[in-house]
Amino acid sequence: MQQSATETDIAIDDGTVRLPAILGIPADPHGVVLFAHGSGSGRLSPRNQAVAQALQNAGFITLLADLLTTDEARDSRRVFDIPLLTSRLLACTHWVRTADATATLPIGYFGASTGAGAALAAAAGAGDQVGAIVSRGGRPDLAAPYLRDVRAPTLLIVGGNDIPVIDLNRHALAQISGEKEMVIVPGATHLFEEPGAMEQVAALARDWFQTHAYAQ
Numbered sequence: 001m002q003q004s005a006t007e008t009d010i011a012i013d014d015g016t017v018r019l020p021a022i023l024g025i026p027a028d029p030h031g032v033v034l035f036a037h038g039s040g041s042g043r044l045s046p047r048n049q050a051v052a053q054a055l056q057n058a059g060f061i062t063l064l065a066d067l068l069t070t071d072e073a074r075d076s077r078r079v080f081d082i083p084l085l086t087s088r089l090l091a092c093t094h095w096v097r098t099a100d101a102t103a104t105l106p107i108g109y110f111g112a113s114t115g116a117g118a119a120l121a122a123a124a125g126a127g128d129q130v131g132a133i134v135s136r137g138g139r140p141d142l143a144a145p146y147l148r149d150v151r152a153p154t155l156l157i158v159g160g161n162d163i164p165v166i167d168l169n170r171h172a173l174a175q176i177s178g179e180k181e182m183v184i185v186p187g188a189t190h191l192f193e194e195p196g197a198m199e200q201v202a203a204l205a206r207d208w209f210q211t212h213a214y215a216q
Contacts, residue, residue, distance in 0.1 A: 005056040012065055014091035021065035021092070023101075024056050031106040031131075032061040032096055033209060036089050036122075038113025038137070042066045042073070047191065047198055051110060051136070054202035058210060061102055065092050067118065082142050085118035086125065093126055108132040108209045109152075113190075116156075117142030120176075124149035132212035134205040137165060137190050140172035147175040153212040154180045157201055159188030179212075 005026040011018040022043050033055050035048050043064040052062040067088040072078040089109070096102045107130050111119030116138025123130040124146035133154040140147065140156065154176050156169045166184065173182050183204055188197040 005053075005062075012092050012095045014088050017069055019065045019067065019088060019092070021063055022052075024052055024062040024064075025101060026056045026059055026061065028059060029061045029101075029105060030059040031108060031209065032063065032102045033108040033110050034089065034092055034096065035062065035064045036067060036085065036109060036111040036115030036119040037064075038111075038115045038139075041112065041115075042068075045112075048110075048112060050198050051202045051205055054206050055110075055209065058206045060108070060209060061105065063092060063096060063102075067092075067115070080114060080142065082114075082117050082121055085115065086121040089118050089122040090125060093122065093129060097129065106131045108134070108212075110134045110136070110205060111138055112136045114139050114142060116140055120150050120154070120172075121146040123152050123154075127151070132209050134208050135169075136201050136205070137162060137192065139165070139168065140176075141168045144172070144175070147172055148177050150176045151178040153178060153208070155204065155208040156180070156182040157204055158182065158184050159190055159192055159197070160184045160186040161188060162190045165190060181208075 005024045007024045109119040116135035120143040130152045135156045158169050192198050
């Protein structure tokens with residue numbers, strides 16, 4: 001059953017900067033999913049917004065926050081600074097845990113590209129606060145030191161034509177300690193721009209969060 005959601009522009013203070021974000025709240029929420037965007041992307045990404053819409057329709061509050069400032073996003077060192085991205089995502093997690101609308105709800109992480117590395121590292125640090133993780137075209141190798149500490153059920157989604165990233169995900173999958181699965185979307189490239197590819201990603205993410213995050 002689809003739910004209409006109310007979207008609000010907010011800002012989250014991590015102690016050093018204020019991170020602009022979009023909070024989407026459906027009528028009867030059962031969980032919340034935080035997005036960690038990849039390099040060159042952010043809260044306005046049409047790909048991540050499409051996934052957020054599908055999750056809202058399934059009863060999840062979504063939080064799409066820019067983990068880098070505009071100036072930081074121009075610096076390739078910052079884009080691949082996993083400790084920085086992780087600390088910002090954990091600040092967003094703290095905000096979710098203290099906001100009235102989300103404080104008691106199960107949490108999931110959706111990470112794309114480099115953001116997937118931050119999502120996995122943050123989940124390793126957040127422990128049982130995070131109920132499930134989904135990575136889309138992710139770089140889990142960037143979180144290599146943290147993978148053995150990831151206990152949350154993790155789904156890695158990779159495009160069938162994204163050959164280098166397939167290998168990186170297979171290697172990372174073997175290192176993750178908790179429940180895990182890897183799904184290859186046939187014919188899809190890194191950005192899942194092919195017809196129907198993002199719809200498959202959204203459906204896979206929805207089903208994974210429904211199965212695991214709700215059960216927290």
